[in-house]
Amino acid sequence: MDADVVVCGAGVAGLAAACALSIRGLRVLLLEKQAEPTRIAKGEVLQPGALGVLREWHVAQRxxxxxxLRLDRLVARDPAGTPLMALEYDRLRDQERCLLAHDYPVILEALEDRLDDHVELRRGVLVRDVLRETTGRVAGVRITEGGQEREVRAKLVVAADGLSSRLRKVAGIEVRREEYPHRLAAFDIADAPEVEQDFSAxxxxxxxxxxxxxxxxxxRLYVQVEPDELRGLGRDAMARWIDELVRDTPALAPLAGALRASAANRQVLPVSRFLAPQLGVPGLALVGETGHAVHPMAAQGMNTSITDAECLARHLGGELTPSSVDAAVGAYQRQRLPELVHIGQTSHNAARMITDLSWSGRVVGRRALRCTGGNERLRYTVMHNMAGLGQHRLTVLDRLHQIGVLPDPRAHRLPTWA
Incomplete structure (x- = not known):
């Protein structure tokens, strides 16, 4: 069962890593503890940066x-539906100029269908621990399959086993997760009236x-809720809650009937953010939610998992030796960590504009949305960053323009780098 690379976890990050590594001719063993994929409201919107990678792999076409569905805009709206800020993706000067939306299980299936003969996928396998050389370098994993324990040796172990990663812990990489004070209630609304083909917040x-x-x-509808707001609500109480939701956000009124019919299938999801201080140790690399998590408001989580995988694979080349693998993991970490810091801060800022319910948070957040929405230069920069096409950081002066403290003489033209 030995392989060049063992990838642990067959979510988007693990499947993407297997795709990226196998395309480069590496023998990959992909291990997943669940016998069947689970359905969960996550990872349904692809940004242009990740979409470009998936098109190279012929997954986007699948x-x-x-x-x-092609979504051309990401729009922040007031409760009546009037746009406060619109990111118009068809204005991007890149090959991919839209968002793409599909169900998470279908995205997993499309990635799995892309796997070639270099990849062996085994489900129902629990990865219990890592194997180590006498130097302490990770040299494989210890697994349980069919009630039997086995050892699998590999030149590289890729940890893609999620937020509560066992491999991250045994590798000695500690993370500090910051929990947001709210939850997100996720509704899958069937037989819904037609809505605009965009991503509306x-x-x-x-x-x-x-x-x-x-x-x-x-x-798909996500609603910010208190931790126990929906706990124990029966049908009548849920109907009253939906009535209150519509009074609070009149633009959602056309969905009310279909929402009542679909409310029983809701999921209430905790929301957190973190970034691991390192993305690997000798012989092991972290990808996806094993290494980082962001608020879903900006649709970055699944997308960064895909670009993590592509980045790691790009640094692995030629003959795999312990020294070349460890050099590649180091190069991956040096490139990726600063990018993830920026992605995480962009996601947090976007979420805070809307989810912060304090008086100051509401005032500053709404002002930032309106001022950014009215500033072509800042709006294009934010869109480019969120699209995953590169990082163009906002300066302190930009932040002052963004909240309307100072006028921006360049507000009506594209940034110079564009």
Missing amino acids: LELRGA YVSERGLRLRYPLPGGRV
């Missing part, structure tokens, strides 16, 4: 053939309401 007095279409006449 998603389009399976009915993926509504700014209400009670926080975020996020809505986008999915294939099959469905709509």
Whole structure:
């Protein structure tokens, strides 16, 4: 069962890593503890940066053939639906100029279908620990499969086993997760009336309401809630809660009937953020949610998992030796960590504009949305960053323009780098 690379976890990050590594001719053993993929409201919107990678792998084409929806805008709206800030992706000067939306299980299937003969996928396998050389370098994993324990040796172990990663812990990489004070209630609304083909975030007095279409006449709706707000609500109480939601955000009124019919399938998800202080140790690399997590408001989580995998694979080349693998993991970390710091801060700032319910948070957040929305230079920069096409950091002066403290003489033209 030995391989060049063992990838632990077959979510988007693990499947993307297996794709990227196998394309470069490496023998990959992909291990997943779940016998079947689980359905969860996550990872449904692809940004242009990750979409470009998936198109190179011929995965984006598979998603389009399976009915993926093209979304041309990411829009922040007031409760009545009036745009406060619109990021118009068709204005990007890149090959991929849209968002693509599909169900998470379908995205997993499209990635799995892309795996070639260099990859062996085994489900129902629990990775219990890592194997180490006498130097302490990771040299493989110890697994349990079918009630039997085995050892698998590999030149590189890729940890893609999620937020509560066992491998991250045994590698000695500690993370400090920061929990947001709210939760997100996720609704899969079937038989919904047609909505605009965009990714819309509504700014209400009670926080975020996020809505986008999915294939099959469905709509995904996320609602910011208190931790126990929906606990134990029966049908009648849930109907009253939906009535309050519509009063709070009138733009959602057309969805109310379909939402009532679909409310029983809701999921309430905790929301946190973190970035591991390092993305690897000798013989082991972290990708995806094993190494970082962000608020879903800016649609960055799944996308950074895909670009993590591509970045790691790009640094692995030629004959794999312990020294070449460890050099590649080091290069991956040096390139990726600063990028992830910026992505994490961009996501946090975007979420805070809408989810912060304090008086000061509401005032500053709404002002930032309106001022950014009215500033072509800042709006394009924010869109480019969120699209995953590169990092162009906002300066202190930009931040002052963003909240309207200082006028911006360059507000009506594109940034010079564009």
